[in-house]
Amino acid sequence: MVQIAVMGYGTVGSGVVEVLNTNQASINRRAGDEINIKYVLDLREFPGDPVESKLIHDFETIVNDPEIRIVVEVMGGVEPAYTFTKRCLEAGKSVCTSNKELVARHGAELLEIARERELNYLFEASVGGGIPIIRPLNSSLTADEIIEITGILNGTTNYILSQMTHEGIDFETALKEAQEKGYAERSPEADVEGYDACRKIAILTSLASGCQADYEDIYTEGITKITAEDIKYARKMGRAIKLLATSKKENGRFFAMVAPFLINEMHPLYSVNDVFNAIFAKGNVLGDVMFYGSGAGKLPTASAVVADVVDAAKHLHRNIMTFWSSRKLELTDLSDAKRRFFVRVKGNKKTDAIKMAEIFGPIEVVTAELAGEFGFITGEYTEAEYKERAARTDAVIHMIRVEG
């Protein structure tokens, strides 16, 4: 029997207990042993809950119990999760987590501790919820150089953008609706400002490069400035606005960013709507692959955590190699990235388009029957060049990057 402990009895933690109970027989068969929850750690009381008898409030009980071989950390946040995880690994226990914040910040160090002790630190659920992506990157796409990973990694913002597109509503209304449905939190900054997607693309970039991509280095722009008018232009162009988290290898160097993009209907992420997530990867020999599914939610996320527990149980004395060293990855600067830009400007198409073309070079004008303004797509140049050109006029209302 493999004894495990669950730290944190919130949404994901209670999901982990539920998944282990629901699929007990098949999980034990696949793990090659019986998995049993010995402790559930939470500061709160849960009178009448099935886990009541296993509930403990003191972390020391877990770390000092030699029977505990695997610890599930689903507390979230950096502290005390970081200290607890480190102490568990140092005490010879493998750790499985959904904590993207902690993995993005201290993944390299925790993996190193696990490796030294022939243990495992597994974090499939930290990116893409129930979608398998960490394990495929580590053990399926091993014949390839991964040259691009681009994903819709945040379900809340994708839901909001989908609603804005299909219902024609503005950002504030869509956010309020998402909050009412439980798809967005009451303090939605982590989602709508792109911070959540940023941590996830940092993790994927670290795995693709084998080095530490610090999320503070990744240019991040959320969706709070996207308006109903932007969506009108997008529809006119047959494009969708999606919050993309992207990481590309060019000339041997990595570039990463999170921002809203206008993508066309041939793009594999175009039809990923509502709370769904998808991750698109390009290998130098494999070509394109895409993974799609529920990027969040109690049970899908818990399913990924439990799959890690099964893997940890199968590898109790053997480290599953993960290439992610603490050597810092120097990301190339945003200003060198080349692309086309969609720009909305004040003015009249007939009288001002020529002036705009003088500033922005050859442009493709787009109108969405909005009074006193028009839009256009530029040719391809660097972000630095765009910035320099945009500074020459005060007509710019909003700029959105164009992909494909």
Next chain:
Amino acid sequence: MVQIAVMGYGTVGSGVVEVLNTNQASINRRAGDEINIKYVLDLREFPGDPVESKLIHDFETIVNDPEIRIVVEVMGGVEPAYTFTKRCLEAGKSVCTSNKELVARHGAELLEIARERELNYLFEASVGGGIPIIRPLNSSLTADEIIEITGILNGTTNYILSQMTHEGIDFETALKEAQEKGYAERSPEADVEGYDACRKIAILTSLASGCQADYEDIYTEGITKITAEDIKYARKMGRAIKLLATSKKENGRFFAMVAPFLINEMHPLYSVNDVFNAIFAKGNVLGDVMFYGSGAGKLPTASAVVADVVDAAKHLHRNIMTFWSSRKLELTDLSDAKRRFFVRVKGNKKTDAIKMAEIFGPIEVVTAELAGEFGFITGEYTEAEYKERAARTDAVIHMIRVEG
């Protein structure tokens, strides 16, 4: 150094050599050792080819060389691949293959031999080409009961159906075009009659159930009867015709089939076009996930084979558990499967729709401006009931199953 041998220097075999050469450094780093091709087995000569010095014609050289630890079998067909694979495993060598025919027929037995000897028999490339699906099923979706796997598993037929849809051409023209482009073979039966997709869904069903699904038991219908007229009706309904290979668990029993289906635009496989493949899986806690990519082609398939070689090199003395016993899986009969049916009948909508409703129950009439005929979608009932109803009239031109 890990010495390997490649059996078969055709499309996939030469791709394996190319991938190993192209990404040598990163592959060796991930395998934890240097992988070296010692022999390439083929009956033909390849004068001037880079592998010329490694080329051998006698299988005994491989099986009798104790240095060879991993053998890549990319010969295709059941014999002599089956005998060679068995002898390699019995001689203590792991085997990686793309051979769906052999895996579908003898997978359980070969896995058992590998397991007994702490070796591995790996076959990621046998389904979905470069798309990771076998490994995700074995090691990512382990917390779930898989209740459905449905895929577009054959690129040739998907290309033909896509061309028929987008160009309005008939089956024969689309097939000829696919042959000219190298997407279809000169003897296209294995693809267009659905046999290829049938072997692949047999493999996936065996992995999902843990028992042997025999492909002879799987109802298989190809796309040769799909006409330009069928496509016209499909477009009228806003649906696409796709050759689906599907496997479902209902009331504890599995059901599998391969046939063309009319799917609506909300279906995750709706926008999978051209030679692309995609596999959709439903877990009882995870919900829906989808894997998408190049389902065939030299380099994508070779990428999957080489990823297996990396895994085999990392597990030289340790079997990676795969649950697939030789116990026969009793599939439920096609006649019990319930669904809606699209039926094209001779006659006139105005005068004959009532007669058809008397036979087929409440129907939803569909017209595509074709003289002397009309179509309709029935309510939901079993295949047996459809067959019984259809036998009551001689007006039926063609029936296509409806999904979703």
